[in-house]
Amino acid sequence: MSLDKLKLSKQLVAAMTDAGYLTPKEIQTKTLSRIIGGQDIIGIGPEGCGKTTAYVLGVLMRLKYSTEDAPRALILVPDAERVEAVIDQFKLLAKNKSVRVIGLHPQMGQEEQLDLLAEGCDIVVATPDRARSHYLKFALNLNLIQVLVIDDAELLIKKGFQLPITELARSITKCQRLVFSEVIHSKLEKLIEPFMNQPALIEVNLLAENKAETHEQLLYHVPNFRTKQNLLNLLMSDDEIFTKVLVFVNTRYNAQVLYKSLNKRLPGEVVLYKPMFFDQLAVDSVEEFKELPETRILIIANETYESTDIHDVPFIIHFELPLEKETLVGRIVKRSEASTEEILAITFATDLELSMVRKIEQSxxxxxPLADFPPGLIIVGDRQKSEASDSEEEEEEKDTTPTKGAAFHPKKEKNAKTTNYSSKVKAKMKYKK
Incomplete structure (x- = not known):
């Protein structure tokens, strides 16, 4: 498909051609017409699929020439590096347009940013915390905002920017809202629900052309760490199926937490790889673990284990997603196409880890394949936590109520007080008597 199909201005088509963009990507063809038309969009796609270019072109098409000093587009991104990257993309594609773009992030001085806002601009690219800070100081004017873009939404949620994003979005009375993310999950839906207006969900998948030969895989999408623990304990209770298992976590501390949890239920069957303390069952290599007949589960912290060459162990469980996708990919890809090893790689992923899952799938x-939860799994959710806290509060209230013992007894009828007279009334009654 040619760039003409995107219905862009001649200036933008020329800028894209000069930049080396000869054909549009899938997410651009699916979203640009809707962005130009003013519809709210939720764009889901992996890294490198063209999300940034899509909304940059859309914003440039929406904004007409104006002499106003207040910004007309606000773009929220996770960090300073991303701020600079988005600004560079605007400069690349807006060569023939007089568009003023500024960036706001914590690595810049406050006074410098205040001066930039005072000089006037058309587009602000900012981190949510810094944008909110300037808005509360009345330095960032949101009255003329026409387009609000929330980019890399999954990273913004991971960094805990939900509050400033919500405040900024609700402060803009009427505008178009565009949300772009690698994945969509319950936390993202909860974030955008208050301010999105019947958005169109557009999702693209960009998988590698050459399919890698991997071991059989399963994915469990779990809500939180506690549910991961419950799921692992439930699976490991079946010693007939899970005869030898490697469990990977990211830190030695989390390895310690899992060891204590599993060792209570399966004493003597769990061992740690290079633990934090010396009074626990430990091994120095996977080969040593294989030679222990009674030990079924080896817990390994990624920060202490560098090798990815794992074989002759029937089950590999990634309790946590590693920081680098290559780490997990190296464990699940077969050493050779002719390999006959039967290994099942199981991955536990929360909402915040789904973006890493998508990157692994892309590689x-x-x-x-998404697996169903086994029967009997206890899912720990926000509702259960709130119910538990409510019951604890009720118990505390019950405990604070004084219990009547032998020292308490009902008053006699003649001594029972049913009225409360003032001192003036008592004086009159005494005088009459």
Whole structure:
């Protein structure tokens, strides 16, 4: 498909051609017409699929020439590096347009940013915390905002920017809202629900053309760490199926937490790889673990284990997603196409880890099959936590109520007080008597 199909201005088509963009990407063809038309969009796609270019072109098409000093587009991104990257993309594609773009992030001085806002601009690219700070100081004027873009939404949620995003979005009375993310999950839906107006959900998948030969995989999408623990304990209770298992976490501390949890239920069957303390069952290599007949589960922290060459262990469980996708990919890809090893790689992922799952799927060229929860799994959710806290509060209230013992007894009828007279009334009654 040619760039003409995007219905862009001649200036933007020329700028894209000069920048080397000869054909549009899938997410651009699906979203640009809607962005130009003013519809709210939720764009879901992996890294490198063209999300940034899509909304940059859309914003440039929406904004007409104006002499106003107040910004007309606000773009929220996770960090300073991303701020600079988005500004560079605007400069690349807006060569023939007089558009003023500024960036706001914590690595810049406050006074410098205040001067930039006072001089006037058309587009503000900012981190949510810094944008909110200037808004509360009345330095960032949101009255003329026409387009609000929330980019890399999954990272913004991971960094805990939900509050400033919500405040900024609700402060803009009427505008178009565009949300772009690698994945969509319950936390993202909860964030955008208060301010999105019947958005169109557009999702694209960009998998590698060459499909890698991997071991069989399963994905469990769990809500939180506690549910991961419950799921692992439930699976490991079946010693007939899970005969030898490697469990990977990111830190030695989390390895310690899992060890204590599993060792209570399966004493003597769990061992740690290079633990924090010396009074626990430990091994120095996977080969040593294989030679222990009674030990079924080896817990390994990624920060202490560098090798990815794992074989002859039937089950590999990634309790936490590693920081680098290559770490997990190296464990699930077969050493050779002719390999006959039967290994099942199981991954536990929360909402915040789904973006890493998508990157792994993009690298291997195949999706991880989503597995159903086994019967009997206790899912720990926000509702259960609130119910538990409510019951605790009720118990505390009950405990604070004084209990009547032998020292308490009902008053006699003649001594029972049913009225409360003032001192003036008592004086009159005494005088009459």
């Amino acid at each position: 291997t060229g195949q999706k991880m």
